[in-house]
Amino acid sequence: MERRELVDRALRGVEAWERRWGAFSPSPASRPDIDLAALLDTYAARMDASFPFFHPRYAGQMLKPPHPVAVAAYLAAMVVNPNNHALDASQATSPMEVEVMADLARMFGLAEPSLGHLTSSGTIANLEALWVARELAPGQAVVHSQDAHYTHGRMCQVLGVESRAVRALPDGRIDLDAVETELQRGNVGTVVLTPGTTGLGAVDDIQHALALKERYGVRLHVDGAYGGFFTLLGEHDAYRAIGACDSVVVDPHKHGLQPYGCGAVLFADPAVGRFYVHDSPYTYFTSDELHLGEISLECSRAGAAAGALWLTLQAFPLERDRGLGEILAACRRAATEFAGRIKESDRYAVHLEPTLDIVTYWPRRARMSEISVAANEILQKGMADAADPVYLSTLRVNADAFATLHPDVERDAETVTILRSVLMKPEHEGWIPDLMAKLDQLA
Template identity: 45%
Template sequence: MKLERESIELLLKALEKLEDGFDLPEVRHDFDHKKMEEVIIAAAERMQNNYPYFHPLFAGQMLKPPHPIAKAAYMMAMWINPNNHAMDGSKASSPMEKEVVSDLAKMFGWSQHLGHLTGGGTMANLEALWVAGNIHPDKTIVASDQAHYTHERISEVLKLKFSKVATDESGRIEISALEEKLKGGNVGTVVCTMGTTGLGSVDPLKEVLELQEKYSFRIHADAAYGGYFRLLDNLEPETIEKYAHLDSVDSIVIDPHKQGLQPYGCGCILFKNPEVAQCYIHDSPYTYFTSDDLHLGEISLECSRAGASAVGLWATHQLMPPIKNGTFAKDLAKSRNAALKFFNKLYYSDHFFPLLKPETDIVVWGIEGKKTSEMSDQATAFFKKAEKNKLYLSLYKYPTSKIKNSKFAIDSEYLTCLRSSLMKPEHDNWLEEIWTRMLASI
């Protein structure tokens, strides 16, 4: 079945159980069901104009299908449509959100924390930098030149000073360049990217922590894409060590809608020190009365938030807890295996070459050639031909200044490469089919 539909049966059973919980007079709605059917079929026809994001042959951008349990639970919750801003509008889903946020905090080794779900990584990172700015209002936010572009944009929105630090040829923050910044004495927060969205590279967190002892600054870990890799044992030893130190940072962002099998949008912000709640203190004349417990809206910049996101993530955690050696971790390990197998195929190929060994499940590679300008043109042409062969990839511009010991002439500022996010567990079994279509696209 091209599109998984068994979750519809789960949804119908769940809706029956949900309805049993309300002993209320029936409300009749006068809907035009024939017109609704026409509209929904028209919408389905419009949605056909999409790439097949759900299929393993979509091996390009960072798009991972939600798990059937997440889809069914999310849709079931939409019949209630809770708002997880306050307990008044989310009596059941707010406690579920607190449970899943606690699960994620424990995954990083935190028994105490402050945090909540967000609409995505951008909002989660905004809250992290907003708190950082409250603690160090006149100091600079520092991130690598491979960090997500939103950090610079968020800093501009918050009127915070921002500075980029160079990265090495693998896309990781250069410790020597970072220390030069720190010597100036005006750095308040360093952003460590625990899995860049371009190359999948992980910043050297241990070394940054050593600099923190010397220069005293906050560390924010942007693990929106890569946070779940902390559960894996099939990473490189040095990468495992980087993730092992995440319990020592000040704040973490992780996006369950990236690797956590959730629908958009589901991000999460976590703070190690619960006392940062002081930054959020505000009053509302009508909102926080249903419970004396802390309402999620009292520790969030967002107001209305979809409680369905919490329900979908809660159901997923019940089925597949985010723990080492569990079903979730084993499925994620398949994506990592796929990336390593793909790397080996590229390495021994006569037509392609891997840019670097993948650190997570993102693989970037180039087309063999004599000079970078021609190789870039060939990569763009290959990308288009692969799409005609129903293999969906993405492109990535790599600075040629970082290329060392090349066998080709460098005559352009960037080398356009191909990029694959092998995020689906099924990619592990589909590599031969992917490779066949690649060879047919040369």
């Protein structure tokens, strides 16, 4: 079905629901002195400033539109407007959230029972995981990689928790020797691991980190906001180790085909739900079952997010060879092919072999400073070509790490700006020749 047909069908279901309760129209329907048609035209014109995130020529940041199935489900639920804080306000979508959280727990290999819920973002999901970690180990620090997402340092500030950033290896993975040094210093309660960093797509060695958990008794929190769904492909031992960690975050609004406003946090030990205990005199009255608001820091949460994810996972199940795994495999193939073509180029060089679907590369120059200038010029020229634009992104890399990987380049700067392409749309697989041709033209 096309997107319009999907949306129309979903809305017809909502209209049938509305008719059960009698005629309905918004009051007021509109202001007579306002030309809504003209306003919508103005709105469409303003939206025209957006980059084409849906198109494979957009190979820049971690942006893509939700799948039409998710759009249809979200829009239909949004009209009803359930609030997944309590069953009182979400009789349909709260059970859907419980189901999708069970699906995600199985994907990560968490033992039953676990505890989890959707959030409005990966930031809030990580905040909740670190908050629980603080409650379990008050006064103890959180250790994370300097290449981990910046949210961990910020959320530690919010929580009043000491954060310690340790060095990353040249390939972007956390240096577990540096982690162990911090653990030997003492007063560390949690170590954050990332299976898919947002810069390089590096996958931390979670398997070996489990030995540190055993030796020092620390909690392991996995920030799979970007790379978590790659668990389905089973390419890295790190993903098979997630089930033995204490908490994990994933963002369905990235590789889960969802609109923004859909993150998720899961805890291996359901007993941490005790930290969420609170009382409300006017909610939680329709059922004695657990209300999702009783295990969430957020109060009002869009039931539409749960409905959209539920329907999407019915259409694209969490399986390797069909459904969502098949889509992720196409993204991996695109990244592998793109990196292969760059290696054959005399204009560009690969910075790191892609681990997921993020490819980092640089225009061949003799000095680090010249690479940075050329990368920025290529980025701007690509976007400025009105007839045939291409959208890339850049990444600032520490000069030490760059020099380790590319010793023949003269070091004359402390950082190097390189090019970065996130090939997170399966359509990218068929567009790699065009992307490479455009890059050659820009160089």
